[in-house]
Amino acid sequence: MVAAAASEEVRSRLASGLGMTVRSSTPEEAAAFVRAETVKWTNAIRQAGIEPQ
Numbered sequence: 010m011v012a013a014a015a016s017e018e019v020r021s022r023l024a025s026g027l028g029m030t031v032r033s034s035t036p037e038e039a040a041a042f043v044r045a046e047t048v049k050w051t052n053a054i055r056q057a058g059i060e061p062q
Contacts, residue, residue, distance in 0.1 A: 013019045014031050023029040034042065 011033065014033055020031045023031055
């Protein structure tokens with residue numbers, strides 16, 4: 010996975026095909042990012058008044 014993430018070809022294909030940005034991190038950094046994103050999007054959903062279907 011690390012080698013693929015370092016590949017400019019893979020990074021370019023993910024960016025152009027899927028709109029993804031590849032960034033490397035430690036497992037701890039990745040977990041912190043997921044936690045922060047969960048809080049951010051949970052708050053945005055609540056503020057928008059979106060309810061589960």
